[in-house]
Amino acid sequence: MFGQGRSPVAIVTGGARGIGRGVANRLAADGCAVAVLDLSAEACATTVEEIEAAGGRALAVGADVSVEDDVAAAVDRVVAELGEPTVLVNNAGIVRDNLLFKLQPDEWDAVIDVHLRGAYLMSRAAQKYMVGARWGRIVNLSSTSALGKKGQANYAAAKSGLQGFTKTLAMELGKFGVTANVVAPGFIVTEMTRETAVRIGMPYDEYTVMRAAEIPVGRVGQPADIAAAVSFFVSEEASFVSGQVLYVAGGPKA
Known part of the structure; x- marks a missing residue:
């Protein structure tokens, strides 16, 4: 998958579960050493164990991606223990759903901070290693909610903001051999969507049907559907693809 003897070090945020866990496992299978980053290193243990059991290299890293000092310390640890990162997947995310008239400022700030500020801080910290290597891949996780979704003004704003952020990274970093792209999932079976079913009072099996x-x-x-798209964007074959948004949603509309 990777040419010129390259064996990248990848950071996957929100890697403890769901889409992040699937992406981390896929990138490890593709030949990356993977730093699995989530709020606590303990939460990442299962993902790391899965990667190591399959013969890969992985590191559990605890950090809040919205906190600048946490991000700096996390990336420094990755460099020290795995090597300089040249692949970054910004997947960490939360939801605080509410209709606009009920949506509180702290609910707005929490979602914007994790998704947008987190992607900014992680990208800023990792890009210098990509620029130095003259090769890098940044993949940001958006959502079909970026097209608008009732009860998700904060989440939709964050996810659409990530698309503009990514296109700008593609313009700024392309001359250094760094691409930046977006994967925008539709409905994926994860702990987050299970929590949505609980919140609306519907059994998860009925909700998925x-x-x-x-x-x-x-x-x-499934998380593997998203991981496959991320794998393509990270690959050598995708070196001429940058600033793009790929909706992985089973159809053309949210």
């Missing part, structure tokens, strides 16, 4: 009925391909997505 309802959501699948809205999707043209007739099924809900």
Whole structure:
């Protein structure tokens, strides 16, 4: 997958579960050493164990991506223990859903901070290693909610903001051999979507059947579907693809 003897070091934020866990495992299978980053190193243990059991190299790192000092310390640790990162997947995210008239400032700030500030801080910290290597890959996780979704003004704003952020990174970093792209998932079976079902009072099996009925391909997505898209953007073959948004949603609409 990687040419010129390259064996990249990748950082995957929000890697303890769900999409991040799937992405971390896929990148390890592709040949990356993977720093699995989440709020606590302990939360990352299962993902790291899965990677190591399959013969890969992984490191559990605890950090809050919205806190500048945490990010700096986390990236320094990755450099010291795995090597200089040239792949970054900004996947960490939270939801604080509410209709606008109920949405509180702290709910707005929390979502914007994790998604947007987190991606900014992580990208800023990692890009110098990519620029130094004259090769790098940044993949940011957006969502079909970027197109607008009732009850998610904060989340939609963050996810659409990530798309503009990514296109700007592609323009600024392209001359250094660094690409930046977006994967925008639709409905994916994760702990986060399970929590949504609990919040609306619907059994998860019924919820996924309802959501699948809205999707043209007739099924809900799995973390592996998103991991496959990330894998492409990280690959050598994608070196001429930058600043793009790929919706992985089973159809053309949210």
